[in-house]
């Protein structure tokens with residue numbers, strides 16, 4: 001039988017089969033791909049993490065555009081006239097809410113946008129920001145970073161599916177099916193994060209970060225997060241506040257200090273110098289995905305990356 005592999009008629013038949021298969025693919029594929037591209041509904045998401053969630057639910061039936069892309073800071077974003085045009089062309093705009101994108105209401109007005117708007121945190125019971133007086137923020141303000149708790153993100157996904165069903169009713173079953181499948185992935189991710197932290201004694205689960213973005217993560221996964229800044233990346237801590245944090249790090253023997261990908265490293269470097277705790281060389285991704293070739297190019301990778309980085313930093317320091 002083995003000689004048939006070198007047999008010319010067999011090879012020719014294989015080639016013919018391949019060519020015929022290709023012809024069928026082109027014939028059947030081209031019109032439907034074109035129809036799909038025409039029919040994909042344009043959705044604008046405020047930032048990269050939400051854009052990923054919309055893509056997970058919408059698949060190839062949505063054309064998602066993120067206003068604030070990977071490795072960019074939504075807290076301090078300044079929309080351009082081009083952004084207003086992108087919003088004006090959308091059928092659905094998805095934003096986080098709770099003050100995360102303070103620039104969005106004005107952008108929607110400037111774009112004269114009349115389509116549907118989904119605020120994915122509508123209806124949740126927000127956590128309060130830590131409100132330490134060194135944050136320079138009003139006490140008791142809502143913390144917008146709810147996606148840092150995977151269970152909250154499952155709520156985001158359900159609301160995204162509902163909004164896509166309203167915007168594009170004929171494909172509702174498709175959106176629901178994808179949302180359910182992605183929810184299963186998120187439930188596994190949630191379990192994985194819990195199992196990772198279960199390997200660290202509760203008293204050692206302490207991490208210093210740049211801005212107050214991991215409150216929901218801390219609440220969900222039983223980790224004590226000590227942020228150097230308030231809930232926005234542009235909040236300025238006072239000298240007294242920084243001194244207090246340094247004393248707390250020393251008193252509680254915190255051994256894991258992180259710089260966030262988008263934050264100014266100088267404050268964390270100062271804290272590291274004064275406490276003698278070396279900051280982790282691995283940055284945390286909290287408010288934006290990494291570009292496609294980075295370690296946090298989608299939501300699931302981002303949560304995995306941060307969890308692994310924090311758990312390994314604590315474990316390494318304990319050795």
Ligand SMILES: [Zn+2]
Pocket residue numbers: 075145211212213231232233287
């Ligand atoms: Zn933030």
